[in-house]
Amino acid sequence: MIIIPAVDILGGKCVRLLRGDPNKNKVYYDDPLEAAQILEKEGAQLIHVVDLDAALGSGHNMETIKRIVGNIKVKV
16 A cells, blocks of 8 residues: 655645535645655655645646755755
């Protein structure tokens, strides 16, 4: 079995939604790249990046995602 950790991005921050509600979220990292780097250091082989803003139709976090992809060796 492969466990694939996720970095959920909302408003440029790494968050977790409460019961899927974007209005009820907890910020874990102000910079999602930091979360991805920690997952890489912990041995993640893959990281699933979720752009919640794009999924909700309220913008996107493409520059943040590009920074993640460009600064870690793990497949995204």
